[in-house]
């Protein structure tokens with residue numbers, strides 16, 4: 334019997350979508366391994382994640398609302414998760430491939446003397462062992478990875494690699510008694526500053542209207558924002574647009590930006606370089622607007638418009654407005 338432990342990222346009790354994706358995936362893995370799904374959530378509001386996690390396959394939530402976990406950097410989280418792993422002995426520890434997830438994963442792996450498998454897009458139980466799939470070299474190769482020393486792998490999972498499908502259960506809450514002190518409270522968070530960026534993170538949006546170098550400057554992004562507003566979506570960007578300083582980094586989609594899996598992805602003035610494609614190619618529907626009929630993005634697109642974006646985008650927004658008014 335092998336249990337799976339997932340680390341939950343949440344904002345004052347609201348789990349991030351990636352954590353629900355991981356919980357649903359963990360439910361499938363635990364079923365295959367004959368075990369249960371344990372989740373750990375820490376910091377203000379942590380216990381409030383219980384019902385939602387249960388909806389996505391978590392059996393037991395270990396949580397503490399202690400604000401100390403928000404006030405200090407890293408160490409208290411590592412201490413709490415490490416002590417939980419000691420008592421649960423899970424077969425795998427799953428975290429989001431995020432800033433905090435990567436930090437926590439590396440520290441846990443050192444303490445547990447095990448390996449980290451990073452940026453994972455596939456995870457299965459094969460002959461009782463966890464086997465992960467990750468893409469390397471900008472999506473050019475897919476590799477299968479296992480931790481060989483018999484210890485539980487620490488796996489960071491790319492947002493949108495798995496679907497957040499409902500796996501309804503009645504999750505049980507276990508309060509965490511671990512209290513950080515001494516060494517664990519040496520680095521304090523003095524101030525949290527909201528990074529300028531999309532109001533909804535691009536990797537959690539259902540509709541993304543993305544702009545590239547073809548926009549020619551920062552102003553046309555307002556035109557994209559208008560279209561996104563009409564559609565109830567958010568604005569994304571290629572690295573070329575971000576590097577040019579036309580829009581901030583949190584909007585960047587691709588290998589060195591966010592991986593997205595929206596229902597609809599509209600690529601406007603984006604050529605479709607491989608490093609961009611690896612971040613958006615699993616969108617349900619891809620629409621491309623580009624003046625070059627040979628642009629590689631059209632190989633991927635379900636629907637394409639060849640033409641000048643400065644004519645097509647305002648006309649499209651206007652048409653949507655008209656139809657919504659009826």
Ligand SMILES: Cc1cc2nc3c(=O)[nH]c(=O)nc-3n(C[C@H](O)[C@H](O)[C@H](O)COP(=O)(O)OP(=O)(O)OC[C@H]3O[C@@H](n4cnc5c(N)ncnc54)[C@H](O)[C@@H]3O)c2cc1C
Nearest residue numbers: 545546547571572573587588589590602603604609624642
């Ligand atoms: C290690 C590494 C990591 C990278 N990571 C990323 C990443 O995370 N994300 C990313 O996006 N890129 C990434 N890149 C860069 C990537 O290789 C491309 O350079 C980049 O994606 C190109 O951006 P673009 O499509 O906006 O620009 P271009 O390739 O210059 O394409 C602009 C497109 O706009 C079209 N166009 C121009 N004017 C108009 C008009 N008026 N109307 C309609 N269409 C028009 C053109 O036909 C062209 O197809 C990475 C590169 C490397 C080496």
